[in-house]
Amino acid sequence: MAQYTLTTPLTSEDTRQLKAGDTVLLNGTIFTARDAAHKRLVELLEKGEELPFDIEGSVIYFVGPTPPKPGDPIGSAGPTTSYRMDSYSPTMLRYGSKGMIGKGKRNQVVKDACKEYDGIYFGATGGAGALLGKKITSAEVIAYPELGPEAVRKITVKDFPVTVINDTYGNDLYQMGREQFEVKD
């Protein structure tokens, strides 16, 4: 399992080198969106309208942060459970997004979309909101402020630690890891 440092936006060249189980330190700009925001973003794409950010090579972080303390760019910001975005992610990948950060397993349609569009599903440590929030150096709400924690934010990350769960070759770390450590009677 290899370690990489990557800067967004990601290209197919970036994502194709990654394999399930690799660890990556992400740098650059990423965008936050979870349930309600995804519904709106995918509706825009399907109507052929512009998104509030450039989707090409983008990495989307499934997160609903806590309110920032005075002087901080963002509050605690760990990943939320990703399967709730399963019905939206294939569309996002089809329109050019290259990465997603969340926690928990994805369905086969998302895994197939990762293969087809050179997308990566990264896992971050759930519940490590204080640690991950500190890797975010700036944050700005760029759409849907009325959604509160679910608003779309443009954030800058520095050495944000993630692990490759689903790669562009159809591998799944959750399955691989479990098979390795399962004890069968």
Place this chain on the structure above:
Amino acid sequence: MREIEFDEVVKAVRDIIVHCGTDLPQDTYDALKEAMETEKSPVSKEVIRQILENADIAKDEKRPLCQDTGLAVFFVKVGDEVKIKGGLLKDAINKGTEQGYTDAYLRASTCEPFSRANLKDTVGYNLPAIIHFDIVAGDKIDIEYAAKGGGSENVSRARVFPPAAGKEGIVNYVKEVISDAGGNPCPPITVGVGIGGTFEKACISSKHALFRDIGSVNEDPEMAELETTILEEINKLGIGAMGMGGTKTALAVHIESNPCHIASLPVSVNVQCHSSRHTHITI
């Protein structure tokens, strides 16, 4: 009759919410530390290391441990010789909850079930709290509190078995629930199992079982043995920290058992993530 001021309850509740949001309880911290030492998967080991580092940062810098600051859940034992002066106990707990979530910059996670609208502007901040009351003898109020996150709550399940299912049926059911959950509830988890009673009694018992300190032993030796058996079976699943594969999927299994109807064997499984924010105070 002992009189307790409404505002005294508000302040006590506010304080435990602020404290729990940023400071992982010692029982959980110790259990995670031990899990990091015994975990055989390097990937899972690194995840648990990050979880512990996160707890240290949260405590030192007073930051929320997790962005999912949960719904506020209370088990409250009210002495029959206590009177709240200046309002209802329920209102005092809700007011303390609102203040705690606001003062500690915790996230407002309560919403209307269908519109999904956040209720902050209508009935308050992360309200209403989930409160289970019990009346006991005495002149004190005993409050158990936990912040319950959505990821782990979403994988919880309940089922009523025929009595013939017995212990084997329960062990297999809990294993099935945790196996299906995989990494979603943020393992290493604690598993609360409510056995017996009625359908809803089993569910409430499984939640209450999560409030017990990790490392405590069930007073009933038969239940203590069943807890050990289920824990071993869960850890054979190989799910590991955050589902990345490993030997430590659960830190503990806690059972609460109740007498039940001759026709029924209700069982509820309630899951708690590694960020087990819970505490206990007496007023």
